[in-house]
Amino acid sequence: MLKQLIRVQWSRVRTPVILVALILFALPLLMIRANGGPDSSAVDTVGWWLHSAQVIGHAIPILALVAGLYLGIAAWTDDAKGGHVYALTLPLPRERYVVYRFLAGAVPITVPALCLLAGCLIATASVRLPSGVHAYPIALASRAFLATVVCYSIFFAIAIATRRAVLIVMGLLVTLIAAELIAGMLHLDFDALASAATLLTTWPGPLAILAGHWALFDV
């Protein structure tokens, strides 16, 4: 059954996934080409490579977020269309069905991750980095994969959540914004939104993986 779910899920999401995969494959190569290509004098390009790696690196967690969002919602599209009746009629525990759905939706993540890895490896192989400057192709691709999985998990859970759960989340968000506004009016040194964002994006926050360094080349 898992195989069938994976097959159906892949046929549903393959076009956008391949598009993201191509972008991720091309990013490191574009970085090299945009700076004169591997044949140009390394004297003038090392700094550019480092600079571009930092700039382009910012695009990777954004793409991971977008891919996770899309795949997380797409994982439940078929079930949502049928009002989840099909899932409930299956002769297997719902927990196992959810795990199957999760795995079926997560498998396509490997495609963009592998494409990013391939792009990074080709880009790394095509440049000659001086001592003290390093490339991190495997770490970068692995981190992108993990970040996409985290984003996917979040949206996978949100997509199956009830209206009540969504309202609770929205309520929390509105409360934070209100707290921020009130603190501003009372001239209090309290930044609720920033505090919440920091909590989420710093270890052990679930979104910590999206923050940090994403450069292919670094010192």
Next chain:
Amino acid sequence: MSRARVAGLAVASLLTLAGDALAQEALGARAARAEALVDSLARVDRATHAAALAVAAQGRSGPVAVVLRSGSPAQLVAKDVWRAFEPLGSASNAEIERVVLVEDGVASPRDSVGGREAVVFGRTGGYESGNSEAIAAGIANSAIAALSAVLLKDSLVAAWLQRRFDPRLEADAQKTQTVVELIDGRWTSTRRCLSGSAPDCAVYLGIELHPDLRERFPVPDIRRLLRLQASRGGALDQRRYDCVDGDDSACAEVWGDPGEPPAGWDARAALVLFVRERYGADAWRRVMADTTRNLGARFTRATGQQPAALAEQWRDWVLEKASHTPVTAGFKEITLTLLASGVLLALAARSGRWRA
């Protein structure tokens, strides 16, 4: 009151009295007596001495509390003690590891190391007061600042270094800024240095044996910088326009000898730190004792390294030290992913939608 505190206060009183007394005497006599005083105090070690020298070199006045980080808080308070230590010599032999020094805003010393209200070096904020490690780092920076102050007494080194270190800055900041500057690649030697060319690193740092102004500041670089200035809306005078239009002599006139090498202050400061760390404070003493009017030659004699070799070592050191946490996907990230996914999966499995 703990024994340590009693001992601390006793020593503090002794130092206060000694400091006041010493301040009344002639400079030489004060130096000798201050040194004797330092030696007589068992708990005041070489680091304390260096810390005091650091304050002295900064020309700070006012009450100074020297707090030993090891053991219970023993405080040595010496009003104007910096003055007594000033003539003792260079602070370049500072080995500050265990001492926290606080210049307090009030006369009475504090028991705790760096409370929130503590004023470090006469300033509040930005010091992470309350974190003794941070203050200790500040003291180490102070010793380096003291070294830079001593270095500025030599005209050749002063022309090269230009200004002293700010003890508020983390020493690592210089290395990070240097890497940023190397990546920025303003001058050809900057870019080539990042690419691993050792002779260009020497040119970049201004420690080459045969300085050549046009090698340090090539005309094409000057022209490119002027173009950049113009593209950003900067006004160019006629000479600068001539330079941009291809007149090399105009470029040479525009960019005369600035007195400094292509390297920015952070890169030069990083060299000061590097030489101090790799070759010891004695290397700097040898640089200072040398009367040759060529910095590269001085470095060669002081460190036994040719300028290019020294610059290459400096480059590797800077890149290594400035290396921040690279992109990681290790145990922590995998654990976080599995944990987050597991929790969210469990939530999804228990969704109320299944019960609807």
